[in-house]
Amino acid sequence: MDLITNRGDIFREVRSRVNIVDVASRLQINLTKQGSDLIGECPVGHASKSKKSFHIVTSHREPYFHCFNCGKGGDAVRLVSITKNINDLDAAKWLINEFNLKIDPNHLLHNKPTPAQIKEKEELISRSTVLEKIYELGKEKLYQDEGKAALDYLVNVRGYDKEILKNTDWFYLPKKSEIKKELLSQFPEMKDSLDKIKLNGYYGDNFRLAFPYSNADGYITGFMKRSTDAKGMDIKTFDGKEHSNVRWDSTPKLKKNDLFGLDKVDHKEDTLIVVEGYPDAIYLQASGMSNIVAVGQGRLTSSHLVELRRRKIKNLIIAFDNDEVGPKNTHDAVELILKNGSITPYVLDPAQYGDNLKDPDEYFKKHGYGMLDNLFQSKPEDGVLWVVKKLLSGFDKLNKLKKNQLKNDVLQLQTLVKDEGTVSEVFAMLKDKFGDSIASLKTQLKRKKKSYDDELAEHIENDPIIPLNDKNSNSKCYYDPASDVLNIKIERDFINELMLDCGLTPPEIYPSFTVKFDPQDLGGKFNLYHRTFNLFTPTEYMLLEKNSDTIELSKDCPAIFTVLSNVVPEKKERESFINWLSYIFSSRRKSIVAWLIRGTQGSGKNLLFERIITPLWGDNQCITVGNNALDSDFNSYIKNKMMIAYNEVTTNYKSDKKEKESKIKTYVSDDKVRINEKQIREYTLDNFSNSLFFSNYEVPIIIEDGDRRFNVVENFVKLENHSNYKKFSSHQNFLDQIESELMTFAQYLMNYSYDIQLANRVFMNSAKEKIVGSSMSIFEEFAKKLKAGDHKWLSEESGVLSKKSWNLKCVEQKYILKDAAIEVFNRLYGKKLTSPNVLSKQLQHYGINKDGKVTINGKRISSVYTW
Incomplete structure (x- = not known):
């Protein structure tokens, strides 16, 4: 077989050709069967009390894995990624090689998922896995004593056939306390995941009948809940309000972006029938109509159409209810479809059900599967023509003004129609009603066409x-x-x-x-x-407006404050750092000052950038690079970035010292930057980047005396040893708390009265002094001490006073005898210079004159250094 080289999504191609169970076997993950799942220990390697926190869910159309302990989850590619600790692209390539897949990865597109997208997918999988277990539990109970009332409603009130019902997703929903008790007895490590899910909606824990709502990929996003009383219940809610005839509720965070039931439709299907009621779609699908989906409340939305376009759906048959709003909802649906792509809308006129029947479900119960199927096959008509006929049906009762408005509405609708045959039929109807010639109607339509x-x-x-x-x-x-x-x-x-x-x-x-x-x-x-x-995309946090809220960081953002106080332990320095963050975040501008943060491993430097800064500024506008980025000739990573973390930076005093120093200065303070990409001519861009340098090394970067670019802070305490950190039950709990505080912290930064000058000004502290001193060459340091007139340091550090009677106070008069300078230099730095030539050559770079002359006690002396 030839290699597949079409440039599709490499991850999608690989997923479609491997079975996650086979992949787990190749990875030597030991699993045992429990119900429909395969369970075992997580390949990440963390501790597991029950040794069954890791699940492969095989009941899903595309099986996936999830660990209730660490929260990891995903498909076969992701499983390889976490097991082998490699990125997703390398994991896909491993699968291609391991399973001998006929796929050429060099010809395939691979959009790397961002950390936020990975986290969102893992949370979706975790939620879906828990809801799946609740559904499986309730499905059994529907046909047991607990579910008797719920089953009675479905069979005797709704009139469902009990055998067909068994193929539906209806289930008995126990009270939450019962759910928790039963599931934790089977899966004790599900506790944290179960606690995160809120099952009670606005109307509380009063509903014992439900069905799952899944997205197009089959992941359950929540439950729709139904009263077992046909008329609904009288409920008093937590806010004291009383409600009558409440029939429906749903779990919080349920998402309806995809049409209900779409996950059960074969991907090869190109025609869908869209009904209103979720129960209609459930029952008709179970009866054999595999291409039925539902909108709920009769409203088709543009988000529903996104997945339909991806699936290349060609035809959409609108089969809404035969009630007062059915025709209006149908009209809106047709117009929306025309505006959003190449799908052709068809309509099953609600009147086709008959005067006494409201929807497809009622028609099915009265006439049976065969007649309903025949209705769907033979009666739908072109959606545009149906809408126009409806609009023109009341023509004779309209006055002249409303007739003109009607013609405008019909012509406006035709601006969305691509099929010339349909437009011609509409023109014929308009000609019949209004008497306009076809040529005139064409001219009127042309005027209405959008620019x-x-x-x-x-x-x-x-x-x-x-x-x-x-x-x-x-x-x-x-x-x-x-x-x-x-x-x-x-x-x-x-x-x-x-x-x-x-x-x-x-x-x-x-x-x-x-x-x-x-x-x-x-x-x-x-x-x-x-x-x-x-290319800039503001995050939701950046769109906050300054308000009058008083936010106390340590109290309102305890986890974020813990990170900040550990990374920048000194209060004054931390306030300066927060001012810097606030200025950049609120104004979205560049500071000409960078921060160098030195500290022990595990102090929280990377956590600060990845979990706090990156979400606030946006994944695409932040990047972490290593020391090799500064060594490389290529620097495209700096493009279109607002925050850059240079991790584990070090300067090794080799030949690249000056070049690296020059790069750093440019990146930190220049408004423009030259971009050098592979195989592309260099070009200049505006420089919006703000820089953080993280390192555990003694001298991470060269900082000159008098530097105006760097603030330096040090921390030597691991985050896990911070007293506040110990208050959290686990590291994951700490991370979750950080995430929950981000909006409050963003508002804090937005409200902070930042000082622009302070945000662009450096301060000197002992941490910076150490690096400045270490950054100097021995000649530069010697020259600096001479020029500073520091005779005390020169005398005491060299011990020269105990050896000779040199009077080093002369440096206060800006000179020193060359012999004295050589003696002091040799003793300071352990050198063996015998003539002033080498010393003179080096010192002249730092403003020391080797040809100076002075008068001492009336005598002119030339063998001196002056400055």
């Missing part, structure tokens, strides 16, 4: 892939709104292929934009007037 900018704005707002031409490099690019990444210098054929894969039509001409990075511009990614694309 190029209007169409472009709609594509930018709704499309999952946005192609563009970068005017800076004259190259093709595409923007992926989901990951907020602009992929540059991409072949046009690949972009077109990607758009087709998303159900989009590639444009003949790509719109052109000037790509920039401007943190001061909060006007969005695209500016159609100026034709610019801004």
